[in-house]
Amino acid sequence: MPSHVDSRRILKGVVGFFVGLGVWIALSSSYNPLVAGAAEALLRLSENPSVTRLRPEESEIIVDRDDFPPRSARPGVPLQDLTFNVILLIALFASSRETFSTRNVVGFGLACGILYVTHVFGLIAAVKSIYAVKLGAWSEAAYGPISRNVWSGASHFYRLVGLYAFAFAIWWVLRPEGIRLARRASKRKGRKK
Amino acid sequence: MKWDDNTRFLVVFFVTLVVAFSVIAWNPVNDQVIVPFTKSITWVSGALLNLIGQDVTVTNTVIYSRHFAVDIKNGCNGVEAMLLVLSAIVAFPATMRSRMIGIIGGSLAVQTLNFVRIVSLFLLGRYYPKVFQLFHTGVWQILIILAGVGVFLFWSLRFAQPRRLETNP
Numbered sequence: 001m002p003s004h005v006d007s008r009r010i011l012k013g014v015v016g017f018f019v020g021l022g023v024w025i026a027l028s029s030s031y032n033p034l035v036a037g038a039a040e041a042l043l044r045l046s047e048n049p050s051v052t053r054l055r056p057e058e059s060e061i062i063v064d065r066d067d068f069p070p071r072s073a074r075p076g077v078p079l080q081d082l083t084f085n086v087i088l089l090i091a092l093f094a095s096s097r098e099t100f101s102t103r104n105v106v107g108f109g110l111a112c113g114i115l116y117v118t119h120v121f122g123l124i125a126a127v128k129s130i131y132a133v134k135l136g137a138w139s140e141a142a143y144g145p146i147s148r149n150v151w152s153g154a155s156h157f158y159r160l161v162g163l164y165a166f167a168f169a170i171w172w173v174l175r176p177e178g179i180r181l182a183r184r185a186s187k188r189k190g191r192k193k
Numbered sequence: 194m195k196w197d198d199n200t201r202f203l204v205v206f207f208v209t210l211v212v213a214f215s216v217i218a219w220n221p222v223n224d225q226v227i228v229p230f231t232k233s234i235t236w237v238s239g240a241l242l243n244l245i246g247q248d249v250t251v252t253n254t255v256i257y258s259r260h261f262a263v264d265i266k267n268g269c270n271g272v273e274a275m276l277l278v279l280s281a282i283v284a285f286p287a288t289m290r291s292r293m294i295g296i297i298g299g300s301l302a303v304q305t306l307n308f309v310r311i312v313s314l315f316l317l318g319r320y321y322p323k324v325f326q327l328f329h330t331g332v333w334q335i336l337i338i339l340a341g342v343g344v345f346l347f348w349s350l351r352f353a354q355p356r357r358l359e360t361n362p
Contacts, residue, residue, distance in 0.1 A: 010343070017339065021331055080330065087335045092342065153218070161214055161273045164338045168277065169203055 009095045016094020020087035024080075032056045032079045035116070039123040052127065063127050075130050081159065082122040085167040089115055092171040107174035118166045122158045129155035198286065205284035213276045223267075228254070231270040234304070238265070238311040247315070256311075261319040263311065268334075271307035274341040275300045281345040287353035295348040302344045306337055 036054040039061075044050035051066040060076035068074070093099070093108040132143040132151040139148070217227055231254050239251035242258075249258045254265045267273075278299035282292050310333040318325045 013339065013343075017335065020335075024331060025327075084331050084335065087331060088338055088342075091335070091339055153215075156218065157211070157214055160268050161210060161276055164273070164277055165207065165210055165280075168281075168338075168342060169206065173199060173203065 006097075009097065012099055013091050013095030016091040016099075017087060019094065020090030023090060024084055024087050028059070028080055028083065029056075031083065032059075032061065035079060035083065035119045035123055036061050038120045039127065042120065043124060043127060054123070054127070061123065063130055075134060077123060077126045077130070079123065082126065082163060083119050085163040086112075086115060088164060088167040089171060092168070093175070096176055098176065101176060103176040107176060111170045111174045114170050115167060118163070118170075122155075122163060125151060125154040125158050202284045206280045209280040209283045210276060213279060214273075217272060217276070227267065227270070227272060230272070231265050231267070234270055234307065234311070235265045238308055238315075241308060241312050242315055245312075247319075249315070256315060258319070261315060261322075263315050263318060265311065269311070271303050271337060274303045274307075274337045277338065278303060278341045278345055281342075282348065285345075285349055285353055287349075291348075291352045294352050295345070299341065299344040299348065303337060303341050306340050310337060 033056045036056050040052060040054040043052040043054075049066075053064040053066070055062040055064060056079070057076070059078055059080050061079045063075045063077065089108075089111055093104060093111065096104045098104055128151040131139060132148045133139055143151070216222055235254045235256060236251055239249050239256045242249045242256065247258055249256050256263050256265070279296055282295040282299065287295070314325065314329055314333065317328050
């Protein structure tokens with residue numbers, strides 16, 4: 001195990017950071033509707049009647065409900081604030097010893113899929129947090145104290161630490177070294193049996 | 194680390210993170226610890242900006258001049274990055290002594306970089322306001338976290354208990 005600082009990996013991480021930044025800037029407007037669509041479908045599944053509509057508008061997702069008064073302002077969620085951890089994910093995978101090895105590329109593909117799921121749940125938490133605490137008397141009537149705390153806490157956690165923690169944890173599990181370890185461990189278990 | 198250790202790492206990492214975040218998000222802790230800490234960061238950043246001739250004034254968590262102002266809020270004080278480093282170090286197999294080295298060293302590294310972030314964001318806001326938001330969200334937030342991850346990886350190679358380590362993270 002080398003104990004020195006690997007400057008090549010650091011350099012690859014820096015390049016990955018800039019690539020990630022470019023990808024995030026270039027693809028956000030195409031990616032946001034995908035996140036909004038899935039979050040809307042899941043939110044509507046949990047509602048009776050289904051009333052939530054999420055409308056991507058520039059960098060925001062506009063939260064609409066069929067039962068909102070027609071003239072009232074619609075709250076928005078700045079979705080880019082919830083998805084920029086993709087830059088972190090790309091930088092971490094880029095810093096791998098063999099960046100373009102099959103293992104790393106497949107791991108990165110899987111990681112992107114899992115990260116998408118976390119983005120959907122991050123948006124759901126943000127929308128539910130708006131419903132639970134930001135709509136005045138309606139929020140108080142529709143949400144009890146526990147659910148108000150749970151949704152606002154979940155949204156707060158995701159925004160401040162969760163989005164970084166998810167990107168780091170996904171990379172930690174799917175990085176080539178992690179997969180190699182998993183195979184070694186399962187072989188060892190097989191031999192014991 | 195074996196695969197089972199990997200699973201354990203993730204569980205301990207997330208449990209530590211949720212507990213630590215719940216503690217700092219609790220209003221009394223936020224008001225008595227986090228806000229004064231943020232004020233001290235604001236004060237040092239203001240002093241650094243004055244050192245380079247920006248002529249700023251600091252009030253609570255706000256740094257302002259005639260041209261621009263920034264308010265250091267939760268999420269910009271480096272505490273969250275420190276929590277990530279702390280959670281990763283607690284989850285990694287190591288002695289208590291090496292954990293303390295990692296937590297102290299990691300926190301110092303994160304906060305040193307955070308001063309650079311605050312000073313540079315103030316300068317960007319003043320001289321290049323169009324790119325302020327991009328740097329505030331996309332660039333600096335990620336750089337701080339990457340620095341935290343880098344510190345953790347460096348620590349896991351150099352200072353964590355070698356007896357338990359079987360691979361290079």
